[in-house]
Amino acid sequence: MNWKDWAGYYAVASYDTNHDQEYFAYRHAAGLMDATPLFKYEVKGPDSLNLLSRIMAKDIGKLRLGRVTYCCWCDDDGKILDDGTVARLGMDHFRVTAAEPFLHWFLQNARTLNVTIEDITAKFGILALQGPLSREILVHAAGGEVATLRFFRLIETRIDGRNVTITRTGYTGDLGYEIWCGNSDAIAVYDALIESGKNYQIMPAGLAALDVARIEAGFIMNGVDYFSANHCLIDSQKSTPYELGLGWSVNLERDCFIGQKALQAEKETGSSWQFVGLEYDWEAFEEIFARFDLPPQTHSGAWRTAVPVYGRSGKQVGQATSGAWSPTLKKNLALASLRNDDYSKGDALFIEVTAEYERKRCPVRVSDPMFFNPERKRGK
Amino acid sequence: MKTASKPNSSTYDAIVIGGGHNGLVCAAYLAKAGKKVLAVEKRPVLGGAAVSEETVPGFTFSTFSYVVSLFRPQIIRQLDLVKHGLQIIPMETTYNPIPGDAGLVRWADGGRTRNEIARFSKKDASLYSEFGLSMGRLSRFTKNVIDTPAPEPASLNPKELFKLLKMGKLFKDFDADMRYLNVKLMTMSAVDFLEEWFESEPLLPSMAGSGIIGTFLGIRSPGTAYVLLHHYMGEIDGAFRAWGFSKGGTGQISLACARAAVSFGAEIITDAAVERVKIRNGRAVGVVLENGGEINARTVISGLDPNRTFLKLVGEDELPASFVGQIKRYKNRGSSGKVNLALSRVPNFEDGRPGLQHLKGDITIAPSIDYVERAYDEAKYGEFSRRPFLNIVIPSLSDPSVAPPGKHVLSAFVQYAPYNIREGAGKWPEKREAFGDAVIDTIEEYAPDIRDCIIDKQVLSPWDIEKMTGLTEGNIFQGELSLEQLAFLRPVAEWSRYRSPINGLWMCASGTHPGGGVMGAPGELAAKTMLKEGGV
Amino acid sequence: MSFDVVVIGGGVNALTAAAYLAKAGRGVAVVCPDDEIGGLCSRHEFYPGYYSPGILSDTSMFRKWIVDELDLRGHGLVKSTSSKTVAFGKDQQIVFSESTDKTTDEIARVSEPDAESYRAMKAFYQKIGGPISQFLNSVPADIVDPETTDLWSLFKRGFQLRRLGKKDMLEVLRLAPMTVYDWLDEWFENNGLKAALALPAVTEGYSAPWSPGTNANLLIREVTRGPRVQGDGLALVEALESAARSNGVQFEPGIVDSIEPGRGVRLEDGDFMEAKTIMAAYGPKKVFLEMIDARLLSHKFEQRISKFRTRGLTSQLLLAVESYGPGVESSASRSGSRQSDKISPGPGNLNSGLPEMALIAEDLDGIEKAFDPVKYKEVTRRPCLDVYIPSEIHDDLAPIGKTVISVLVHYTPYALRGGWTPEAREELSGNVIDVLDEKIPGIKERVIGKELLTPGDIEQRYGLSGGQLYEGEHALDQLLVRPAPECSQYKTPFEGLFLCSGGSFPGGGLTGAPGALAAKLVMQE
Known part of the structure; x- marks a missing residue:
């Protein structure tokens, strides 16, 4: 078993010495992961919507009851602080997830608002049940209404007699659910899910497998593919939602929200960076290693030490921030930021590859970062 | 290390008065x-206030200075101090005990620390790492200030103006947020500054406490915020942690410096107190020892505090009256004492925490802002604090060499213990016992079995510190670290560059820029300045 | 519109x-x-027939x-030539007037060396006053995000300061971050004198004589001060x-x-x-x-x-006082040296013998001790007082022959442990009146009405955040x-x-x- 630090908690990276089986569970059966260390906030009160509308780049006013949305939030300069989900449980009742602690941010922005914000990180457990068979397992555990739960919707129900909130969301880019339960109920719910899944080859799964899955799905990660503006040492380390391919989640035409002016300006004048997926040219990759008489060597899991990306002239045009060999697609993938001044659509690109201690450049093809996007993810 | 008490020669290029760590670095x-250098120490042991002594058989106390804060890494590299025995063991935790509670421990692990803080305030927990980051960014500027002689703002010399501009440029290169933060940090009180970020106790007083160490100021006194930066400087020094223990006690730093000096050909004598600086035609030409011996040198460098250097070893008659006035106004004001304990076992803090890991760093007794402020209020009117702010370390948990197996040494830095008590400093010997009891009573509130653990103790009031080390009023920094005594005003205006009004007499210790602490920076900068300006 | x-x-x-x-x-x-x-100089009736003159009255820095x-x-503005402030110390009084000579003579009564020092200090302020008042009387340079004009103005200011000479420039840089305590200690020996000079300056912030940086307040006061209105x-x-x-x-x-x-x-x-x-x-x-x-x-x-930061630490006690006129011998009028410069008749002068302005602070530690409890949200037992008796010059603030006394009380917490209950208000008012009565005997039994404005009340009435008198x-x-x-x-x-x-x-x-x-x-x- 491999452990990893996650926000001050021990979290499982992989239950075995190697994460392969867990990855395949995510993609072919179901993996059950403990996502409790995710930061969770509960926002209640008459002004909850006003608060979230002010903070989030997305118009939360449009979020209907019983739905969940993915969104990001920015500082005054439109630089991204974090990304996460907002779930609407009632007219004046929301839950927010975040990768980093933001209680102070929520509180600071609530000065004139009639709203309560509670850090419920330690109060609730989150179990992520992800994979093509997760629906069957959950129907078995929680009953039939889960069967009709649509993508990014939530229901409140019971598992093993305990109250849970189930959202059809996840970080694997596959069919999947996240189950919120009271902290003290978490172990019972976990056991119930394992019990329900035993005929479906459910597996406890960890973060290492998740990391591969999320790269295939093109999901960015705070602290890897971008850095929270509050944690950057210099301005150039900051990013904006547009630069990260999250422009679709920004709603400019509405009441004031934090970063609005800067984002408006960026939308008008254009962004400095763009976020892309990169697929290695496999033959060229093979060739690089073949020169040393070696078979192509890929990482065993996801990597997150950034490497430079070059243009044809040899000039660095950006960096790949994380990547993985996709066992499903049989491709070597990376997520990358490219500088718009130096890269235009169609330009040839090369990524740095180290073969036998030597740095080489391997041609890559630009692609939609959502490399793997099965129908079942959002389908009925 | 063996040292003689008589010099081999009668003439040197330079004589360093005082074998404190700065003098030895210099x-x-x-x-x-x-250069042909002689260092002269009055005590039998080297190190000044950075000494280790086996005060109780088998127990090595770091008698005065007990942690290594910002010892400059370039000194370790340039003087090859590791070869000469220096080993620094990082301190990883800060523990604030609270009676009947698990207290607050801040660990090297950010997430773990956040969870600890969240017990007291989730808001504070969510801001903690952001605060560290801002401070880390800011310390880039401060590092530059520490590692160069202070610029002279009143100078019309183009070189000085250029230096000022450079400093200004460095300041300007920061973004506006950092500049604003810097203005606040340099002038605000530790509590006011921290309250812009945090709300909970004991986090606030624990952090603010570092702002008052060694000063005669309270945590609510303006000008105490900037010391907070020191805690964040370690990281930009490339070191893992800013604070640590020197293996074998703080004296080992001094000894490593001494061995390095000897390896470069310097000579060191101990048990040799300097009575006065020999001055001929307004120029320092050597020293006269208390035993009557005279040693000549082209340059005399004082590692003693400014008051002692000029008013005792030089004498008012040799100095311009205005300079004497400045030195007399220079504030020393010892404010702290020290209690060293030899322990039969580790006291039990009854915090329900497993193991001793959380006791390996520093243990700060500062349960609330009011507690620390009240301790200060008592001191203002000439009393020692009945319930003092304590900074406790148990170095034997990290470095077993300082105590017999299974036994421990505990060192408690105590604030406040004003040198000038109401009854007069000379009455300290009569109050020493009561002072020690107040400290042990305080510890007892957190570790109820402390009295059962004590094998022996050493209680040091500022009066004792003065008597033993010669530090005027027992001020551990050779002068208050208040804004008007820092940088180009340290020790006094127009004499902030290690020189003095006496030709050939220089200063090299904490009474000069950048000030006190086991940093070594004044010694290094003084030596480099002298070499550059042909002072030796 | x-x-x-x-x-x-x-x-x-x-x-x-x-x-x-x-x-x-x-x-x-x-x-x-x-x-x-x-604004802060607007009147309100605090007791039938008695009016407050507002909360700030010292115009010497206008x-x-x-x-x-x-x-x-x-x-209609007239420069005052005769206004005085009586500083009550422990068993002593010093009358500060518009004339440095007169003030120096007054100080000489309590300490000859201090009189000399006072003159020297005034001369020092005079010398360094130019560049500092220029700095205080122009739009400040933006030091956080300076533009070229700001840098130029900073450079100019620095240069003006440098023209004082190296020594004085460094002295100015040294004294600004100091404590008032240390600074005054370098000049004077008389406790009452030091306290009188310190009180107005240190009470401008969350500070007392021992607080570093308070000396900047004192410096600014001294170099911008002129005759009162x-x-x-x-x-x-x-x-x-x-x-x-x-x-x-x-x-x-x-x-x-x-x-x-x-x-x-x-x-x-x-x-x-x-x-x-x-x-x-x-x-x-x-x-x-x-x-x-x-x-x-x-x-x-x-x-x-x-x-x-806007933490108000000052309350105001307004007193409606029965005739404190001729016949009542105040300790102020007992003092012999003052016979020659009696309070000159202003428009409403009642010549009661009361000073128009008074400072009550015995020594610097006394001010510090008045500050200490406030840090812990407690009531100060012996507050230091900044007293203004406006009815001495305005005849429309009190019925004829009666007196209004406005006392700024240092220090008073904004939030009191246990809250500002009627009892707590009585306690503080009582402490104030006791101190006042020690210096101006007979006041206590003549008080017929009073109003205490805690920092919170001041915030309400005057719109000052936190009740901080200096915004x-x-x-x-x-x-x-x-x-x-x-x-x-x-x-x-x-x-x-x-x-x-x-x-x-x-x-x-x-x-x-x-x-x-x-x-x-x-x-x-």
Whole structure:
């Protein structure tokens, strides 16, 4: 078993010495992961919507009851602080997830608002049940209404007699659910899910497998593919939602929200960076290693030490921030930021590859970062 | 290390008065540059306030200075101090005990620390790492200030103006947020500054406490915020942690410096107190020892505090009256004492925490802002604090060499213990016992079995510190670290560059820029300045 | 209703700014409820027939250049030649008057060496006063985000300071961050003298004599101080109001509900006053956190304004006193040396023998000890007092022959442990009256009515955030960048909105400087 630090908690990276089986569970059966260390906030009160509308780049006013949305939030300069989900449980009742602690941010922005914000990180457990068979397992555990739960919707129900909130969301880019339960109920719910899944080859799964899955799905990660503006040492380390391919989640035409002016300006004048997926040219990759008489060597899991990306002239045009060999697609993938001044659509690109201690450049093809996007993810 | 008490020669290029760590660093740099150097120490042990002594058989106390804060890494590299025995063991935790509670421990692990803080305030927990980051960014500027002689703002010399501009440019290169933060940090009180970020106790007083160490100020006194930066400087030094223990006690730093100095050809004598600086035609030409011996040198460098250097060793008659006035106004104001304990076992803090890991760093007794402020209020009117702010370390948990197996040494830095008590400083010997009891009573509130653990104790009031080390009023920094006594005003205006009004007499210790602490920076900068300006 | 400029607030800075702008030909309206004209120098009846003179009265730092530029003398302003402040120490009194010679003689009665030092200190302030008052009387340089003009102005200031000579320049740099305690200790030996000099300066912030940086407050006071205005604060605002009116300023009695930057001001009764330029003479917290739609503020700016420190530590005790006239021998009139310079008859002088102004603080430690309990939210047992007896010069504040005493009480916590219950109020008032009665015997039994304004009450009545009398604590960082980098030069992040209260450079008090400097900036733009 491999452990990893996650926000001050021990979290499982992989239950075995190697994460392969867990990855395949995510993609072919179901993996059950403990996502409790995710930061969770509960926002209640008459002004909850006003608060979230002010903070989030997305118009939360449009979020209907019983739905969940993915969104990001920015500082005054439109630089991204974090990304996460907002779930609407009632007219004046929301839950927010975040990768980093933001209680102070929520509180600071609530000065004139009639709203309560509670850090419920330690109060609730989150179990992520992800994979093509997760629906069957959950129907078995929680009953039939889960069967009709649509993508990014939530229901409140019971598992093993305990109250849970189930959202059809996840970080694997596959069919999947996240189950919120009271902290003290978490172990019972976990056991119930394992019990329900035993005929479906459910597996406890960890973060290492998740990391591969999320790269295939093109999901960015705070602290890897971008850095929270509050944690950057210099301005150039900051990013904006547009630069990260999250422009679709920004709603400019509405009441004031934090970063609005800067984002408006960026939308008008254009962004400095763009976020892309990169697929290695496999033959060229093979060739690089073949020169040393070696078979192509890929990482065993996801990597997150950034490497430079070059243009044809040899000039660095950006960096790949994380990547993985996709066992499903049989491709070597990376997520990358490219500088718009130096890269235009169609330009040839090369990524740095180290073969036998030597740095080489391997041609890559630009692609939609959502490399793997099965129908079942959002389908009925 | 063995040292003689008589010099081999009667004439040197330079004599360093005082074998404190700054004096030894200075001597080592000068010797390394090929100068014939003699360092003279009055006590039998080297180190000044950075000494280790086996006060109780088998127990090595770091008698005065007990942690290594910002010892400059370039000194370790340039003087090859590791070869000469220096080993620094990082301190990883800060523990604030609370009676009947698990207290607050801040660990090297950010997430773990956040969870600890969240017990007291989730808001504070969510801001903690952001605060560290801002401070880390800011310390880039401060590092530059520490590692160069202070610029002279009143100078019309183009070189000085250029230096100022450079400093200004460095300041300007920061973004506006950092500049604003810097203005606040330099002038605000530790509590006011921290309250812009945090709300909970004991986090606030624990952090603010570092702002008052060694000063005669309270945590609510303006000008105490900037010391907070020191805690964040370690990281930009490339070191893992800013604070640590020197293996074998703080004295080992001094000894490593001494060995380095000797390896470069310097000579060191102990048990040799300097009575006065020999001055001929307004120029320092050597020293006269208390035993009557005279040693000549082209340059005399004082590692003693400004008051002692000028008013005792030089004498008012030799100095311009205005300078004497400045030195007399220079504030020393010892404010702290020290209690060293030899323990039969580790006291039980009854915090329900497993193991001793959380006791390996520093243990700060500062349960609330009011507690620390009240301790200060008592001191203002000439009393020692009945419930003092304590900074406790148990170095034997990290370095077993300082105590017999299974036994421990505990060192408690105590604030406040004003040198000038109401009854007069001379009455300290009569109050010493009561002072020690107040400290142990305080510890007892957190570790109820402390009295059962004590094998022996050493209680040091500022009066004792003065008597033993010669530090005027027992001020551990050779002068208050208040804004008007820092940088180009340290020790006094127009004499902030290690020189003095007496030709050939220089200063090299904490009474000069950048000030006190086991940093070594004044010694290094003084030596480098002298070598550059042909002072030796 | 449409104007070029709407000034909100009616205090010294508001009236100054309005007068300047109107004089320059702008159409100016001042929005302020009638009874709040005068701001901190506005009166209210606190006991039937007895009126408060407002909360600030010391006009000695009102800038002379403003008097000249607005021709305030033409509007009735008279420089006082005879005003005095009696400093009560332990078994001693020193009368401070407009003449340094006289004051020095007074000091000589308690300490000959201190009299010499006082003269020397005055000379020192005189010497360094030039460049420092220039600094205090111009728009501050933006040191946080300097533009070329700021750098140039910084350089110029530095150069002016350097022209004092190396020694004096370094001395100025040394003394600003010092404690008042250490600074005065370097000069004087007499405790009462030190306390009298220190009290007004150290009580401008969350500070006491032992607090570093307080000496900057003292320095600023000393170099900007001049003769007081005859009739003090009340007379000053009358002259300013007259100057404003005669230049065509319109006064609009109304309460501001909200500011819409660039457009105008909405009043509580729903009226909207259009103006491209709005000058806010309220403190920055009130302006940005109460009068502007929160959604318009950037997160960072809102945080900075929220963190601007405005902890009020002063309460005011207003006393209605039965005839304290001839026949009652005050300790002030007992003092022999004062026979020759009796309080000269002002318009309402009752010649009761009471001083117009008095400071009661025995020594620096006494001030410090009055501060200590406040840190723990407790009532001070022996407060230090800054006393103003306005009925000595204004005959319309009290019935004929009766006296009004306004006492600023240092220190008083904003929030008291256990709350400001009637008992707590009685306790503090009692402590104040006891101290007062020691120095001015007979007061105690003549008090017929009183009103205590705690910092919270002061906040309510005068619109001062936190009840802080200077619209924001005077501390080094809040002087260098006041109140926040985005608005340290009167401009704000909002086009057309300017600040002109004591919450802006060079700070609070009856100086007129923020109002005048902000108005000049608006005229330039």
